[in-house]
Amino acid sequence: QQQVKQSPQSLIVQKGGISIINCAYENTAFDYFPWYQQFPGKGPALLIAIRPDVSEKKEGRFTISFNKSAKQFSLHIMDSQPGDSATYFCAASGSFSGNTPLVFGKGTRLSVIA
Amino acid sequence: DTGVSQDPRHKITKRGQNVTFRCDPISEHNRLYWYRQTLGQGPEFLTYFQNEAQLEKSRLLSDRFSAERPKGSFSTLEIQHTEQGDSAMYLCASSRLAQAYNEQFFGPGTRLTVL
Numbered sequence: 001q002q003q004v005k006q007s008p009q010s011l012i013v014q015k016g017g018i019s020i021i022n023c024a025y026e027n028t029a030f031d032y033f034p035w036y037q038q039f040p041g042k043g044p045a046l047l048i049a050i051r052p053d054v055s056e057k058k059e060g061r062f063t064i065s066f067n068k069s070a071k072q073f074s075l076h077i078m079d080s081q082p083g084d085s086a087t088y089f090c091a092a093s094g095s096f097s098g099n100t101p102l103v104f105g106k107g108t109r110l111s112v113i114a
Numbered sequence: 115d116t117g118v119s120q121d122p123r124h125k126i127t128k129r130g131q132n133v134t135f136r137c138d139p140i141s142e143h144n145r146l147y148w149y150r151q152t153l154g155q156g157p158e159f160l161t162y163f164q165n166e167a168q169l170e171k172s173r174l175l176s177d178r179f180s181a182e183r184p185k186g187s188f189s190t191l192e193i194q195h196t197e198q199g200d201s202a203m204y205l206c207a208s209s210r211l212a213q214a215y216n217e218q219f220f221g222p223g224t225r226l227t228v229l
């Protein structure tokens with residue numbers, strides 16, 4: 001049972017364009033939604049995260065949009081750069097105060113081309 | 115370096131051998147997690163500790179797997195009688211229980227190849 005569904009599997013974006021990755025979850029007990037960035041041979045690095053009491057969070061070129069009623073959230077990367085080329089994972093967990101294990105999506109491989 | 119560290123970074127073993135991996139979490143992080151990541155997939159939870167207590171084990175953690183966190187500091191993950199299906203990246207993450215967000219910080223992983 002896949003609790004977090006991520007799409008697309010891969011994405012090619014022109015330099016300067018907007019990259020959009022979507023995730024949907026099933027478990028209404030989830031209340032913490034982070035995005036991780038992973039480069040080949042490295043561990044995932046926390047990029048940005050959101051709680052369900054806000055609909056949007058922005059940090060630099062990265063924005064999370066959250067739709068609680070639809071149980072969906074997305075990552076937007078503005079002004080995409082070749083250095084953003086990596087695999088991105090959305091995740092969710094059940095209690096932001098309880099530090100429960102994360103459930104990850106399957107990942108999106110982003111390629112930013114010049 | 116104050117991040118999560120893992121050792122070794124790579125391990126090649128023959129089927130049937132035992133292997134042990136080590137994880138050193140960020141100092142003062144109460145929680146320590148083990149995940150497994152196979153090619154083209156997201157990390158999957160295996161088990162986690164709060165201090166020295168192992169609080170939860172996933173159904174992915176078969177009897178051949180055992181994890182410890184003596185004294186609530188570093189942790190070890192042992193796989194006995196390895197199988198080819200155990201080939202994966204084993205990731206360790208840590209977090210501080212008292213923080214407002216469930217921010218888990220990952221190490222670089224140990225890539226296991228079972229021949």
